[in-house]
Amino acid sequence: QKEVEQNSGPLSVPEGAIASLNCTYSDRGSQSFFWYRQYSGKSPELIMFIYSNGDKEDGRFTAQLNKASQYVSLLIRDSQPSDSATYLCAVINGNQFYFGTGTSLTVIP
Amino acid sequence: DTAVSQTPKYLVTQMGNDKSIKCEQNLGHDTMYWYKQDSKKFLKIMFSYNNKELIINETVPNRFSPKSPDKAHLNLHINSLELGDSAVYFCASSPRTGQLGYTFGSGTRLTVV
Numbered sequence: 501q502k503e504v505e506q507n508s509g510p511l512s513v514p515e516g517a518i519a520s521l522n523c524t525y526s527d528r529g530s531q532s533f534f535w536y537r538q539y540s541g542k543s544p545e546l547i548m549f550i551y552s553n554g555d556k557e558d559g560r561f562t563a564q565l566n567k568a569s570q571y572v573s574l575l576i577r578d579s580q581p582s583d584s585a586t587y588l589c590a591v592i593n594g595n596q597f598y599f600g601t602g603t604s605l606t607v608i609p
Numbered sequence: 610d611t612a613v614s615q616t617p618k619y620l621v622t623q624m625g626n627d628k629s630i631k632c633e634q635n636l637g638h639d640t641m642y643w644y645k646q647d648s649k650k651f652l653k654i655m656f657s658y659n660n661k662e663l664i665i666n667e668t669v670p671n672r673f674s675p676k677s678p679d680k681a682h683l684n685l686h687i688n689s690l691e692l693g694d695s696a697v698y699f700c701a702s703s704p705r706t707g708q709l710g711y712t713f714g715s716g717t718r719l720t721v722v
Binding site: 534538542543544545546549586588590596597599601602 | 642649650651652653654665699709710711712713714715716
């Protein structure tokens with residue numbers, strides 16, 4: 501079983517809709533959770549991190565963490581074509597940093 | 610002023626050659642990493658250095674040897690390159706052991722022919 505699992509997609513949403521990206525992790529001791537955005541041919545860029553159960557909002561982005569269900573999600577409100585990218589979920593456990601394989605998001609104008 | 614810079618950006622080389630990739634960060638971070646991203650976009654850690662000391666050394670062929678002359682630099686030397694080494698290699702850094710997330714370099718696309 502992989503440490504971090506994501507649906508690879510592709511996920512397509514119309515412009516202005518809410519995009520919902522999901523991630524599950526296997527190690528209950530995982531402590532910190534991150535979402536990275538990676539445009540094609542570019543490096544991953546940190547967009548959100550969350551440590552505690554519940555929601556964390558930053559602009560159009562909301563990260564949600566449920567440690568009991570070992571589940572972390574990213575909601576993108578008012579999706580824009582510029583949000584089209586691969587979104588990588590990452591989890592820290594101890595000093596190990598594990599990435600998911602990413603979900604490809606396409607926002608259709 | 611680039612926070613994490615890697616050189617070269619592209620590297621095309623023949624099988625059997627030896628090559629190096631350099632990485633420098635000007636963020637004052639203590640920890641630096643090398644990741645390999647394959648064609649399916651999976652990012653896998655290869656090495657991690659904290660203040661010049663190796664702390665993570667995943668199962669990587671010993672043809673790959675990292676070197677950290679100081680905490681701002683982490684280089685990757687690859688001997689006897691193989692076709693399967695073709696990938697994008699990312700350098701990254703973090704303030705401590707990743708608790709605040711990583712800053713990635715722009716990547717080095719290595720193609721072995």
